[in-house]
Amino acid sequence: MNPRVYRMVRHLSTAIVLVFAGITASAQAAGDPANGAALATTCMGCHGIDGYRNGYPSYRVPKLGGQKADYIVIALQAYRAGTRPHPTMRAQAASLSDQDMQDVAAFFASQGEPRTGDAAAGGPGKEKAAVCVACHGEAGISSAAMWPNLAGQHRDYLEQALARYRDKARQDPVMQGQVAALTDEDVRQLAAYFSAQPGLFTTHPKH
Numbered sequence: 532m533n534p535r536v537y538r539m540v541r542h543l544s545t546a547i548v549l550v551f552a553g554i555t556a557s558a559q560a561a562g563d564p565a566n567g568a569a570l571a572t573t574c575m576g577c578h579g580i581d582g583y584r585n586g587y588p589s590y591r592v593p594k595l596g597g598q599k600a601d602y603i604v605i606a607l608q609a610y611r612a613g614t615r616p617h618p619t620m621r622a623q624a625a626s627l628s629d630q631d632m633q634d635v636a637a638f639f640a641s642q643g644e645p646r647t648g649d650a651a652a653g654g655p656g657k658e659k660a661a662v663c664v665a666c667h668g669e670a671g672i673s674s675a676a677m678w679p680n681l682a683g684q685h686r687d688y689l690e691q692a693l694a695r696y697r698d699k700a701r702q703d704p705v706m707q708g709q710v711a712a713l714t715d716e717d718v719r720q721l722a723a724y725f726s727a728q729p730g731l732f733t734t735h736p737k738h
């Protein structure tokens with residue numbers, strides 16, 4: 532490469548890296564975990580109890596421990612905007628400002644990294660998961676802040692979420708495309724595979 536062009540490219544890529552570093556730093560610094568802990572008191576009534584179930588249809592409330600903070604904010608915004616159904620979560624999210632969402636996400640993120648350990652066999656879903664791992668990671672720990680970790684999430688919650696993208700009640704264009712061709716059996720096997728992996732955990736309220 533011509534040295535002038537090389538220098539230009541190098542400066543440009545440094546600038547791009549700096550811009551991205553700035554975005555990441557501000558995303559991390561955006562939330563106040565102490566205020567988030569106060570706001571999360573209500574949330575713990577469901578998310579802080581192991582295996583707590585949604586009434587109807589019956590499936591377990593998702594684990595938030597070890598989940599990506601940016602994704603938690605995106606999910607809360609979707610409930611507030613109504614692009615995700617669920618009356619209780621819509622009501623919960625409607626009462627939160629953008630800053631509250633950042634704070635609550637920072638609180639859940641402060642509870643610890645996803646659990647680590649050997650990847651589990653997870654049944655026949657492993658092969659079907661090959662198309663999912665580009666975003667959600669080999670064993671369900673995703674590679675970007677806006678993509679949720681799936682590892683260790685409750686199996687019935689994952690099934691529920693996939694079914695809702697498929698019937699378009701969850702209005703996310705990326706996931707709607709991913710699930711369009713899945714059968715009920717595919718959904719069960721994928722949920723079984725990701726839920727079997729070490730990762731997410733239930734965050735317990737502090738006493």
Ligand code: HEC
Nearest residue numbers: 571573574576577585592593603606607617619620623635
């Ligand atoms: C009455 C029980 C209940 C309460 C209280 C509650 N949640 Fe939820 N939450 C749920 C259920 C059930 C779901 C799954 C909804 C669905 O199927 O989309 C959920 C989903 C979520 C999700 C999406 C998780 C994911 O993996 O996509 C987030 C984030 C969340 N809740 C955060 C909160 C926060 C923050 C609060 C407190 C401000 C809160 N919840 C209060 C029951 C509850």
Ligand code: HEC
Nearest residue numbers: 605662663665666677678679689692693703705706709721
């Ligand atoms: C191109 C990236 C991408 C691919 C590939 C992808 N996903 Fe996703 N996935 C996402 C994003 C982004 C979201 C969050 C969507 C939202 O905001 O509701 C998501 C959400 C989900 C959720 C909901 C998680 C929760 O906590 O509620 C499940 C379950 C899921 N994906 C499973 C899968 C499976 C299974 C596959 C493969 C068949 C797959 N995904 C392929 C990007 C991807």
